[in-house]
Amino acid sequence: xxxxxxxxxxxxxxxxxxxxxxxxxxxxxxxxxxxxxxxxxxxxxxxxxxxxxxxxxxxxxxxxxxxxxxxxxxxxxxxxxxxxxx
Amino acid sequence: xxxxxxxxxxxxxxxxxxxxxxxxxxxxxxxxxxxxxxxxxxxxxxxxxxxxxxxxxxxxxxxxxxxxxxxxxxxxxxxxxxxxxxxxxxxxxxxxxxxxxxxxxxxxxxxxxxxxxxxxxxxxxxxxxxxxxxxxxxxxxxxxxxxxxxxxxxxxxxxxxxxxxxxxxxxxxxxxxxxxxxxxxxxxxxxxxxxxxxxxxxxxxxxxxxxxxxxxxxxxxxxxxxxxxxxxxxxxxxxxxxxxxxxxxxxxxxxxxxxxxxxxxxxxxxxxxxxxxxxxxxxxxxxxxxxxxxxxxxxxxxxxxxxxxxxxxxxxxxxxxxxxxxxxxxxxxxxxxxxxxxxxxxxxxxxxxxxxxxxxxxxxxxxxxxxxxxxxxxxxxxxxxxxxxxxxxxxxxxxxxxxxxxxxxxxxxxxxxxxxxxxxxxxxxxxxxxxxxxxxxxxxxxxxxxxxxxxxxxxxxxxxxxxxxxxxxxxxxxxxxxxxxxxxxxxxxxxxxxxxxxxxxxxxxxxxxxxxxxxxxxxxxxxxxxxxxxxxxxxxxxxxxxxxxxxxxxxxx
Numbered sequence: 001x002x003x004x005x006x007x008x009x010x011x012x013x014x015x016x017x018x019x020x021x022x023x024x025x026x027x028x029x030x031x032x033x034x035x036x037x038x039x040x041x042x043x044x045x046x047x048x049x050x051x052x053x054x055x056x057x058x059x060x061x062x063x064x065x066x067x068x069x070x071x072x073x074x075x076x077x078x079x080x081x082x083x084x085x086x
Numbered sequence: 087x088x089x090x091x092x093x094x095x096x097x098x099x100x101x102x103x104x105x106x107x108x109x110x111x112x113x114x115x116x117x118x119x120x121x122x123x124x125x126x127x128x129x130x131x132x133x134x135x136x137x138x139x140x141x142x143x144x145x146x147x148x149x150x151x152x153x154x155x156x157x158x159x160x161x162x163x164x165x166x167x168x169x170x171x172x173x174x175x176x177x178x179x180x181x182x183x184x185x186x187x188x189x190x191x192x193x194x195x196x197x198x199x200x201x202x203x204x205x206x207x208x209x210x211x212x213x214x215x216x217x218x219x220x221x222x223x224x225x226x227x228x229x230x231x232x233x234x235x236x237x238x239x240x241x242x243x244x245x246x247x248x249x250x251x252x253x254x255x256x257x258x259x260x261x262x263x264x265x266x267x268x269x270x271x272x273x274x275x276x277x278x279x280x281x282x283x284x285x286x287x288x289x290x291x292x293x294x295x296x297x298x299x300x301x302x303x304x305x306x307x308x309x310x311x312x313x314x315x316x317x318x319x320x321x322x323x324x325x326x327x328x329x330x331x332x333x334x335x336x337x338x339x340x341x342x343x344x345x346x347x348x349x350x351x352x353x354x355x356x357x358x359x360x361x362x363x364x365x366x367x368x369x370x371x372x373x374x375x376x377x378x379x380x381x382x383x384x385x386x387x388x389x390x391x392x393x394x395x396x397x398x399x400x401x402x403x404x405x406x407x408x409x410x411x412x413x414x415x416x417x418x419x420x421x422x423x424x425x426x427x428x429x430x431x432x433x434x435x436x437x438x439x440x441x442x443x444x445x446x447x448x449x450x451x452x453x454x455x456x457x458x459x460x461x462x463x464x465x466x467x468x469x470x471x472x473x474x475x476x477x478x479x480x481x482x483x484x485x486x487x488x489x490x491x492x493x494x495x496x497x498x499x500x501x502x503x504x505x506x507x508x509x510x511x512x513x514x515x516x517x518x519x520x521x522x523x524x525x526x527x528x529x530x531x532x533x534x535x536x537x538x539x540x541x542x543x544x545x546x547x548x549x550x551x552x553x554x555x556x557x558x559x560x561x562x563x564x565x566x567x568x569x570x571x572x573x574x575x576x577x578x579x580x581x582x583x584x585x586x587x588x589x590x591x592x593x594x595x596x597x598x599x600x601x602x603x604x605x606x607x608x609x610x611x612x613x614x615x616x617x618x619x620x621x622x623x624x625x626x627x628x629x630x631x632x633x634x635x636x637x638x639x640x641x642x643x
Binding site for chain 1: 178187188191320321324349350356360361384387390395398401
């Protein structure tokens with residue numbers, strides 16, 4: 001949310017890449033705060049109730065999502081810097 | 087109460103010292119002590135007598151060092167002891183630590199690179215530095231600094247509680263009958279060593295020791311999570327036994343001890359605790375210190391993609407709480423002992439020693455970083471802003487070193503003179519308090535719209551509400567500060583007090599900002615400009631401001 005009116009070199013603030021990156025970052029919040037979606041015992045995994053293994057699975061999912069967001073932001077930054085140099 | 091002291095007495099007199107475990111523990115402890123002192127020479131810059139060098143390691147740390155430092159910082163000994171202890175005591179509700187640490191990283195990803203950039207551009211060492219620069223308000227900056235120091239002190243104290251738990255299980259914590267000096271001597275020694283190398287090496291010491299700590303922790307968890315379930319007959323049996331034990335009547339009459347999954351009435355509390363704790367975690371001065379010590383914006387972002395490894399470990403560790411239930415671990419009335427005792431019962435002596443060393447060293451790293459962070463805050467935002475505005479960098483450096491000592495002594499006195507529950511209560515309050523600095527900090531990172539006086543009032547309201555609400559929570563063992571959740575006014579569900587206070591804080595801030603803007607109250611000078619928030623290492627003005635940061639660091643860009 002940088003104020004575009006203040007920056008003289010106003011660039012596009014909302015790009016499709018940023019929206020996707022933002023969604024990647026928001027997804028874990030939706031999944032984790034919606035507790036009733038995973039507050040159950042079945043199905044168990046090697047004897048571990050769903051409640052526990054599902055949340056631990058989300059550690060991995062959120063890692064992949066954050067990594068995706070990182071790559072997207074990174075790529076956009078590089079493109080912008082390359083454009084500015086030329 | 088008398089019952090369980092007699093039990094403790096009996097236990098400590100019959101158990102004796104576990105020699106092999108103690109020897110292994112001492113060995114690792116000595117090794118990290120040597121490392122701590124040698125750390126002063128590691129990645130050393132030419133000019134070292136300033137706060138950037140001592141307090142931020144020259145701002146030169148790359149991805150891996152930052153990873154270990156942040157990991158060592160956020161996953162403390164207390165976490166290792168307390169999370170499984172909470173699971174042991176009440177089941178599912180203790181597992182909120184996992185969603186909590188999942189949510190931390192998207193937040194860090196979004197907020198902290200901006201803080202990194204603006205801090206590098208203007209040479210900020212603390213969050214209060216930034217708040218002062220952004221809002222032109224020393225009062226607001228002082229409020230943020232004092233909140234940070236207040237919230238950090240009990241956190242350090244809890245690290246010592248973590249060490250104590252390990253010492254107790256090893257049998258050198260002493261019983262009730264021993265002289266207080268003999269009883270606390272091991273803790274005093276551990277403490278003196280920690281204080282000495284933090285004083286001499288600054289942030290470099292915990293950064294280096296964090297490697298050992300995490301290596302040990304990963305090893306112990308990997309072994310524990312495979313070895314113990316096999317010994318106990320598999321996860322199926324463990325959860326069956328845990329489910330039965332948790333369904334037994336608990337301390338609250340008419341209610342079971344806990345549940346295996348978060349029940350309908352506990353879900354609000356579960357979610358708000360996870361969210362509120364995640365928001366609070368990276369407001370803590372020590373997380374900010376570790377972040378600002380990194381070399382570039384990208385180091386921070388890259389870190390958020392590898393830090394979740396620790397969350398996975400925390401999840402596995404939490405499951406140890408259930409294993410302690412199944413194993414029938416004798417906790418002598420203190421759930422904090424569940425994990426150390428489980429290790430002692432399950433592992434051969436030498437490996438218990440390794441596990442105890444992991445927890446003990448796990449306490450030293452965050453305690454060092456926290457004391458450095460608190461010292462940075464005091465030096466920059468109390469000493470320099472209010473007491474001695476013309477302080478030279480050398481003087482700042484000296485004061486910070488001294489304050490880091492004082493903070494630790496304070497924490498030690500706290501642990502030795504007061505009941506452990508007091509430290510836990512204060513840490514609980516600390517989380518609620520630190521969350522109230524968020525509108526100033528994160529709000530400030532994205533917009534200058536908020537008015538400084540509104541932010542200050544919002545902070546005060548949040549602090550007051552949070553403290554009073556926490557005071558009013560009773561538990562079976564305590565009349566006040568019995569927990570961190572209370573009914574959310576207007577919603578009627580039980581939720582985390584910190585988050586409720588935070589919402590109240592934001593509402594007050596927004597309403598007052600409208601009023602103050604309408605009244606044209608003076609806004610203060612903003613010394614930052616929008617471009618400062620996205621500047622990266624190598625950009626004009628960033629490297630120039632900080633010669634020490636680039637002096638020792640390899641050219642990464």
